[in-house]
Amino acid sequence: MSTFDPRLVRGDIAQLKRVVNGYPLTYLDSGATSLPPRAVVEAMDRYYALHHANVHRGVYQTAAEATALYEDARSAVARFLNAPGGASEIIFTKNCTESFNLLARSWGAANLTAGDVVLLTEMEHHANIVPWFQLRDAIGIEVRFIGVTDDFRLDLTNLDELLRGVKLVSVTAMSNVLGTINPIRELADAAHAVGALLAVDGAQSVAHSPTDLVAMDCDFLAFSAHKMLGPTGIGVFWGRQALLDAMPPFLGGGGMIGDVSVNGFTSAPVPARFEAGTPPIAEAVGLGAAVRYLEGLSMAHVAAHEAHLTADALTRLNDRFDGRVRIIGPSTVDRRGGVISFDIEGVHPHDISQVLDQHGVCVRPGHHCAKPLMKRFGLNATARASFGPYSLTSDTDALLDALDDAMTMFGA
């Protein structure tokens, strides 16, 4: 039974008690990184204070404790995602970006040859674009893009044609710029129908809505802990067990080997095969705590709360500014998450963010690591406000007042 109350969540976030530039901090940049609750900070603190030792090596008591805590986190993530094969399908990486590099360099290099096609979308983050261009430059694959319609949706009208020759479709579950939520199951079915696999960028989706890998029926998933109330320095790469078992290692070193001699090496089984070197142990403990915290809130409640915040903000941005604040993304909460990009004629996003900072309001200006999408809509940058489970409609009050001030200052 969830007892979700956003005001209680807010009470768990120390940073939200700060006063910045004379105003209570209004944090509207959860799309970039989220603020960890006390439970996460304390779990990591307790780990370092009492249990720290290297994992998978020592036979002494604390080494066993550290290993158990690290592996508990893996089990917690598997449960959170409803991973069909359980914890051994969960690989800890540095971040979502490294997860995509692992996919491209390991699965991609082993399974693709010149002329094979990887199908992306125009709304991808650079993390799901650049590794594929790197692979193209190395072995000659083709990188193709699904377009984005004028109403900020994937243009799937010519999907059959786009899927020709495709071995992998790699798509974001939710755009970090537009807030658009993409039809993952539909894309999985379409990819599988032509013998292709589906990889999903879950960076923006996992912290804001329930994730069910069985229902999604994708083949790979990548995300970062720090966008889901966890720490920086750890990400997750999930793949179907059979696919992972057939993949060569990505990074080489300690911990990922079966055997090493002067003649060469053999690889450890999955997941150790993909976790070379001492892993981010404290960060895994923090991620495990974040997962348990989110489970306590219930992701369905988090999603409903953020939908309420988003609908309220979209309505009020429109009503108060009479169309002068142009939303770059769907105008309703239908298949849309709590990331709101906007453009104000005559006020550059950098300047908006600067004025907002004077009100203690944190938003993100820039291209959001999605330059192809910016180009698609003829923009260089947007300002972006994004919600988390601790956000309240009073955050939107502060945003609107600060925006009013920015527009007055620049005469927009």
Add this chain to the structure above:
Amino acid sequence: MSGLDDLYREIILDHYRTPRNRGELDPPAVRVEGFNPLCGDEIVVYLAVTDGVVTDIKLTGQGCSISQASSSLMSAAVKGKSVDEARAVIGTFKDLMMGPSATEPTPSELRKLGELAALAGVVKFPVRIKCATLAWNTLTQALDETSN
């Protein structure tokens, strides 16, 4: 709001709304592009140098008020100057932005800068310094190309 008033002085807002020397120049004027990969700001400097004198300068590009006002103020400051004088202005400006004493410029330093002194407040906002210097780094590159 006193901090923001330092940043967004009237001269800066004026140059942002009504940028000077906008446009392009045909060859043999050199054309150099500058990008700020972090924020997406971009600027193109067209520079005509004849007999060691900056006879004309034009600018295109997009960006925030600081990057655009800085480029506009820069164009007004170097147009008609000798290349050596232009380089000296660049040096003075960059000292203002990132010199070891990048805090409070002396009155004589401010006099030397003229209208450019309006950008002195940027130093109090470290993340915006790269916005202010983008045009100047691009101009340095353009001057280097004309001397090749």
